Amino acid sequence: MGDATNDPIAELIKNYNELNSSHITELDEEPSALEFMRFVARNTPFVVRGAAANWKATQTWSARFLEDHLADETVNVAVTPIGKADSPTLHDDGSLIFAKPWEEDQPFPTFLNYVIQQEKTQSSSLPSEVRYAQTQNDNLRHEYSSLFSHVQHDIPFARIALQHPSPDAINLWIGNSRSTTTLHKDNYENLYVQILGRKHFVLLPPHCQPCVNEKPLKPAQYHRAADGSGLELRLDEQGEDVPFATWDPDRPGEETTGYSGLAEPMRVTLEPGDMLYLPAMWYHKVSQSCSDEGICVAVNYWYDMDFSGPLYPLSTFVRSVNNSRNHR
Amino acid sequence: MGDATNDPIAELIKNYNELNSSHITELDEEPSALEFMRFVARNTPFVVRGAAANWKATQTWSARFLEDHLADETVNVAVTPIGKADSPTLHDDGSLIFAKPWEEDQPFPTFLNYVIQQEKTQSSSLPSEVRYAQTQNDNLRHEYSSLFSHVQHDIPFARIALQHPSPDAINLWIGNSRSTTTLHKDNYENLYVQILGRKHFVLLPPHCQPCVNEKPLKPAQYHRAADGSGLELRLDEQGEDVPFATWDPDRPGEETTGYSGLAEPMRVTLEPGDMLYLPAMWYHKVSQSCSDEGICVAVNYWYDMDFSGPLYPLSTFVRSVNNSRNHR
Ligand SMILES: O=C(O)CCC(=O)C(=O)O
Ligand SMILES: O=C(O)CCC(=O)C(=O)O
Numbered sequence: 001m002g003d004a005t006n007d008p009i010a011e012l013i014k015n016y017n018e019l020n021s022s023h024i025t026e027l028d029e030e031p032s033a034l035e036f037m038r039f040v041a042r043n044t045p046f047v048v049r050g051a052a053a054n055w056k057a058t059q060t061w062s063a064r065f066l067e068d069h070l071a072d073e074t075v076n077v078a079v080t081p082i083g084k085a086d087s088p089t090l091h092d093d094g095s096l097i098f099a100k101p102w103e104e105d106q107p108f109p110t111f112l113n114y115v116i117q118q119e120k121t122q123s124s125s126l127p128s129e130v131r132y133a134q135t136q137n138d139n140l141r142h143e144y145s146s147l148f149s150h151v152q153h154d155i156p157f158a159r160i161a162l163q164h165p166s167p168d169a170i171n172l173w174i175g176n177s178r179s180t181t182t183l184h185k186d187n188y189e190n191l192y193v194q195i196l197g198r199k200h201f202v203l204l205p206p207h208c209q210p211c212v213n214e215k216p217l218k219p220a221q222y223h224r225a226a227d228g229s230g231l232e233l234r235l236d237e238q239g240e241d242v243p244f245a246t247w248d249p250d251r252p253g254e255e256t257t258g259y260s261g262l263a264e265p266m267r268v269t270l271e272p273g274d275m276l277y278l279p280a281m282w283y284h285k286v287s288q289s290c291s292d293e294g295i296c297v298a299v300n301y302w303y304d305m306d307f308s309g310p311l312y313p314l315s316t317f318v319r320s321v322n323n324s325r326n327h328r
Numbered sequence: 329m330g331d332a333t334n335d336p337i338a339e340l341i342k343n344y345n346e347l348n349s350s351h352i353t354e355l356d357e358e359p360s361a362l363e364f365m366r367f368v369a370r371n372t373p374f375v376v377r378g379a380a381a382n383w384k385a386t387q388t389w390s391a392r393f394l395e396d397h398l399a400d401e402t403v404n405v406a407v408t409p410i411g412k413a414d415s416p417t418l419h420d421d422g423s424l425i426f427a428k429p430w431e432e433d434q435p436f437p438t439f440l441n442y443v444i445q446q447e448k449t450q451s452s453s454l455p456s457e458v459r460y461a462q463t464q465n466d467n468l469r470h471e472y473s474s475l476f477s478h479v480q481h482d483i484p485f486a487r488i489a490l491q492h493p494s495p496d497a498i499n500l501w502i503g504n505s506r507s508t509t510t511l512h513k514d515n516y517e518n519l520y521v522q523i524l525g526r527k528h529f530v531l532l533p534p535h536c537q538p539c540v541n542e543k544p545l546k547p548a549q550y551h552r553a554a555d556g557s558g559l560e561l562r563l564d565e566q567g568e569d570v571p572f573a574t575w576d577p578d579r580p581g582e583e584t585t586g587y588s589g590l591a592e593p594m595r596v597t598l599e600p601g602d603m604l605y606l607p608a609m610w611y612h613k614v615s616q617s618c619s620d621e622g623i624c625v626a627v628n629y630w631y632d633m634d635f636s637g638p639l640y641p642l643s644t645f646v647r648s649v650n651n652s653r654n655h656r
Pocket of ligand 2: 501508509514518520527612614615626628
């Protein structure tokens, strides 16, 4: 380990793999603030099985309950043809572009029943589109605030350890198995709690940037055709390129870089009541399975990450070194 | 910040400097284990003023006390011509080599009185050599074990946070202002406690490796000439090159690299009773001032660092990138 090679990036990924397991640590109760801080210090994920088993949300939410509770609400829905919002997508002209979802307001019961019907009927009697309530704008304290008292207002061990009186955002996610969240990363410490159905995470540490084949992609957005018939993808000609991962750890032979083969993705499935610590800047791809009722519901807490210390500038460094190698 | 440049190393150092202060955090009481863990997570030093003010060592040690207490002991002493043990040194042939001290056993009172006399008499009536008790082999639990009960057996906040029942080493340092410890780094979390006199630390974070002009140096050692007249430096022809920092932040214009000018060294002086947290892998240069009695005495606690997580492989990466640039 640590031998000088001609390829510092390969050496970095191998050194890390030798010193760190790609199997996630499983806890059976919430860590103390100190225990949590040790994971933050190592920038290493863990899952707490059953951490939220007794939350009111976990105990009482069901499709029926949500429909009743939000009967008169209108919610923002992300609409895409095949369930990939914010994702590299092949354009008509053969180029890869960054496709953002069409967003529209729908009465909650209309949205929910669509999601359930689609999950339950494998047939294509429904229009070919996938709907996902996935606004990441603190929606549980805004759009869905009537549900907020059913979940914890924060994650105490994280509040104490990270010294943020309140999370930066608390988000509710409602969808079905057609939606997948493409591999990406966020500058947040993330505590992710499963309520109904299951979520399947594939995780990569920040220094795996050279594995994910980040490309600058032209931004685009789906729009509902004027006649209501379907979704069309429109390039945002003014928009700046979005640097985005194009490698998918579930299709490891496509869109590879010379380093993709070195990545050792960490995989974890969350069952209802499970809580995942997804450390700041980790790449994550998320897919979902539905409850018997045909929905998948989760809540997550974003805490601001600490930009001081070595992790943030060193992660930027890995990216810069990789870019300068590619441009040599 | 974070703009792509053609020089990822310069960008790294600048990004870090923008996000981190080069002034050390001063605490007026010991941190809790959780507070400490936040500093470990950020790999960031702090000093606790007066943390050891009430230790028996701080309260009772003096030159006289030590001489009495260790009257019959023989101790290992590092002997060098000008007070630089383990330091890049100009060889007769003009090359830079890595000079290790001559080590010999001396009766403790002989050693101590030499150190004091040298400090007190500015004249050169003494032979031209500098003596420093600086064995880093857990000497306070071995050579000096009769003094061990005068200091804490560990640092509780570090033991709890780092989960090591006992430090890996506890070392006593006794010398005068002629000795300087050259800039270097250790793979330990270090809690450093001043007892008598003062120590002056100059600190640089691990990613400043490209600033310190690390060179592979041929190892050498001082030997006392057979006639007892003086010290001569002998190359260790069999020994492997020692990669070692050659830049001295106190002579910033000499032995520079293209990055030395970007370094923003953190400086702190420890007074008796002060405790420094020196995070794993930080470069440190240490010089000393004596108490009125003409000695400088300190104790430090080394805890094994955590090689898992991103810091260790990323620090190795910085070094590899820097080396591969130098060899391009
Ligand atoms: O649940 C999902 O679909 C994605 C979650 C996610 O990306 C996040 O919590 O940051
Ligand atoms: O006190 C000194 O001279 C050097 C201390 C040092 O290098 C250490 O504690 O690692």
